[in-house]
Amino acid sequence: MQMSYYVPVVVLVVVFLAAAIRVLREYERGVVFTLGRFTGVSGPGLIILVPFIQQMVRIDLRTVVLDVPSQDVISRDNVSVKVNAVLYFRVVDPEKAIVQVADYLAATGQLAQTTLRSVLGKHDLDEMLSERDKLNHDIQEILDTQTDAWGIKVANVEIKHVDISESMIRVIARQAEAERERRAKVINAEGELQAAQKLLEAAEIMSGRPEAMQLRYLSTLASIGAQNSSTIVFPFPLDMIRNLTDKLGKP
Known part of the structure; x- marks a missing residue:
């Protein structure tokens, strides 16, 4: 018992x-x-x-790594792309995370998707591809501000991939090629301008110093003589032609 x-x-x-x-x-x-x-x-x-x-x-309280699914985004210049990202956050206020929101994981994930579309839609495609650090920082600040009421601290946001259609890739390639050609023409034009300026400076110096022209004439003859050619063209000084015509023109 x-x-x-x-x-x-x-x-x-x-x-x-x-x-x-x-x-x-x-x-x-x-x-x-x-x-x-x-x-x-x-x-x-x-x-x-x-x-x-x-x-x-x-x-x-550990940091949670949340993969944000690919989002269809239309950029400011009307280009349709697919963008996905990864989000790093953690709970800093357990009371708010339980009392203020029913499921803080799901709420943070949905907010990250809408914020990603909203922020990227305000930028051109070129900015999405070249200014990821700035875009990551902008998205992180917005998420951190909005999740503060849930006791969540968003530490970092990283855009992983920006997927573009094949036709848009070809357009970007043609644009890059045109930009390279434009730069080559600008560099060539700048070289022509510098060469013309130097020639003008040399001409001004020689016009003021006749002996400089004579030295240039002798240098040209030496250069021609060093060449293995059967035909040699001698430059004829213009001042000699001018003196000859003056003499012939006198009665």
């Missing part, structure tokens, strides 16, 4: 202890409710609850 009397008591004690004792890891916290009211955040370590009076919701 005594043995059968103690068995229910032992079972009751075990059930009571199982309902009262909780162990939380270092990265976990427990949001405690007493008769439905929030009464505090506990942990880590051993937590003792009043069975049937207090309930606890575990929450993980």
Whole structure:
């Protein structure tokens, strides 16, 4: 009789202890409710609850890596692209994360998708491809501000891929080729301008110093003589032609 009397008591004690004792890891916290009211955040370590009076919701404080699915985005210059990203965030206020939002993981994911479309839609395709760091920072700031009420801290946002259609890739390639040709023409024109300026400066110097022209004439003759050619063209000084015509024109 005594043995059968103690068995229910032992079972009751075990059930009571199982309902009262909780162990939380270092990265976990427990949001405690007493008769439905929030009464505090506990942990880590051993937590003792009043069975049937207090309930606890575990929450993980580690950084969560959330993959944002590909979103159809129309850029400011009316180019349709698919963009996906990855989001890094963590819970900094367990009370808000449980009390203020039903499912903070789902809420943060949906907010990240809408924010990604909204921010990228304000930029041209060239900006999406060349200014990812700036776009990542803009998206991170917006998400961090909006999730603050949920006790969430968005640490980083990274745009992973910007997928473009094959026709748009060909258009971008033609645009890049045209830009390279334009730069080559500009560089060539700048070279022609510099050469013309130098020739003009040389002509001004030689016009003021006749001996400089004579030295240039001798240098040209030496250069021609060094060539293995059967035909040699001698440059004829213009001042000699001018003197000859003056003499012939006199009566």
